[in-house]
Amino acid sequence: MKHHELSVSVSGQGLYDLTEDVRALVAAANCEDALVNLFIRHTSASLLIQENADPAVGRDLQAWLDRLVPENDGLYSHVEEGPDDMPGHIKSALTAVSLSIPVVDGAMALGTWQGIYLWEHRHAVLSRSVLVSILV
Amino acid sequence: MKHHELSVSVSGQGLYDLTEDVRALVAAANCEDALVNLFIRHTSASLLIQENADPAVGRDLQAWLDRLVPENDGLYSHVEEGPDDMPGHIKSALTAVSLSIPVVDGAMALGTWQGIYLWEHRHAVLSRSVLVSILV
Amino acid sequence: MKHHELSVSVSGQGLYDLTEDVRALVAAANCEDALVNLFIRHTSASLLIQENADPAVGRDLQAWLDRLVPENDGLYSHVEEGPDDMPGHIKSALTAVSLSIPVVDGAMALGTWQGIYLWEHRHAVLSRSVLVSILV
Numbered sequence: 001m002k003h004h005e006l007s008v009s010v011s012g013q014g015l016y017d018l019t020e021d022v023r024a025l026v027a028a029a030n031c032e033d034a035l036v037n038l039f040i041r042h043t044s045a046s047l048l049i050q051e052n053a054d055p056a057v058g059r060d061l062q063a064w065l066d067r068l069v070p071e072n073d074g075l076y077s078h079v080e081e082g083p084d085d086m087p088g089h090i091k092s093a094l095t096a097v098s099l100s101i102p103v104v105d106g107a108m109a110l111g112t113w114q115g116i117y118l119w120e121h122r123h124a125v126l127s128r129s130v131l132v133s134i135l136v
Numbered sequence: 137m138k139h140h141e142l143s144v145s146v147s148g149q150g151l152y153d154l155t156e157d158v159r160a161l162v163a164a165a166n167c168e169d170a171l172v173n174l175f176i177r178h179t180s181a182s183l184l185i186q187e188n189a190d191p192a193v194g195r196d197l198q199a200w201l202d203r204l205v206p207e208n209d210g211l212y213s214h215v216e217e218g219p220d221d222m223p224g225h226i227k228s229a230l231t232a233v234s235l236s237i238p239v240v241d242g243a244m245a246l247g248t249w250q251g252i253y254l255w256e257h258r259h260a261v262l263s264r265s266v267l268v269s270i271l272v
Numbered sequence: 273m274k275h276h277e278l279s280v281s282v283s284g285q286g287l288y289d290l291t292e293d294v295r296a297l298v299a300a301a302n303c304e305d306a307l308v309n310l311f312i313r314h315t316s317a318s319l320l321i322q323e324n325a326d327p328a329v330g331r332d333l334q335a336w337l338d339r340l341v342p343e344n345d346g347l348y349s350h351v352e353e354g355p356d357d358m359p360g361h362i363k364s365a366l367t368a369v370s371l372s373i374p375v376v377d378g379a380m381a382l383g384t385w386q387g388i389y390l391w392e393h394r395h396a397v398l399s400r401s402v403l404v405s406i407l408v
Contacts, residue, residue, distance in 0.1 A: 041383030078328035111177030192350035247313030
């Protein structure tokens with residue numbers, strides 16, 4: 001089993017496409033049948049598989065989740081790290097920290113419209129770490 | 137590692153039980169200790185492990201999620217593919233695209249009340265593809 | 273592949289830290305590069321990776337999810353097992369039943385602030401079963 005770290009530059013909330021980075025790691029692994037596991041090493045950013053065609057999907061997802069988990073909600077007691085911190089933890093709890101994608105005949109078996117994204121939930125973070133493990 | 141494709145016929149929103157299909161693939165694999173990974177190749181349908189006893193659970197889940205993520209919400213800008221499309225993407229983001237289930241002594245170690253379901257989020261799709269990978 | 277069962281004592285809703293228990297199983301496995309899969313054998317409790325520093329995060333998560341999925345909601349028809357049962361199923365559907373964490377150089381590659389938790393959604397359950405599988 002081989003692990004690879006993707007260091008992802010981020011600049012604000014939203015989706016960051018990891019598909020080509022993961023595809024390149026799978027190609028380099030030169031395997032036939034495998035499973036790729038992704039794991040994000042943070043508690044206020046997520047992994048997401050979503051539609052890769054219309055950028056409006058990502059914007060609508062962001063707007064909907066922001067409305068569901070607003071900043072400055074009187075319910076939060078954990079507020080020391082800024083108004084986006086506790087919403088980031090909640091958004092992370094509702095989405096994925098790990099994903100497992102089959103590799104068939106040497107390529108990820110994503111559906112036609114599936115892309116792999118990092119979903120950033122905070123405003124001012126600059127970099128995130130994702131571990132990509134290839135199980136043959 | 138062996139991959140198998142389940143082609144699942146669907147007809148409207150709701151839960152479709154995959155438990156026996158996955159169980160048959162595990163039995164045919166004839167392994168002792170393993171891990172079964174399920175991956176759904178779509179962005180408006182999900183995988184779910186839920187109670188297998190009372191069908192009302194599935195109906196209540198559907199009704200609750202429909203209320204949380206309604207159609208015809210003025211927030212959506214991605215509306216070209218119908219009123220159920222953007223809600224389908226949001227529902228997919230809130231639920232699972234991959235699941236990993238241990239196989240112990242040749243059988244999936246599901247809890248007594250756990251069934252494996254495909255959760256369809258659209259009205260008019262007819263078929264979905266789920267990949268089942270068995271890691272020994 | 274080796275499976276281990278964690279029997280987790282619970283007493284009411286909230287987060288129960290499994291990090292040290294899983295760490296001990298990984299250490300005993302004495303492997304270099306691996307993947308640890310966790311699977312919870314229930315439909316009204318979840319697995320969660322969340323911040324391990326401020327206990328207020330867990331309390332805020334619980335309060336927020338209780339507000340999103342209240343008891344005694346007129347929408348539920350599955351009510352025979354108590355007012356916390358259907359909310360428990362919904363909370364379980366919105367969170368994780370399985371998690372896969374990479375093991376790098378013999379240790380789980382969790383981020384600095386990541387802990388592994390069982391998230392109990394019912395009031396009166398006493399014990400939960402989590403399967404820990406180590407894939408080398």
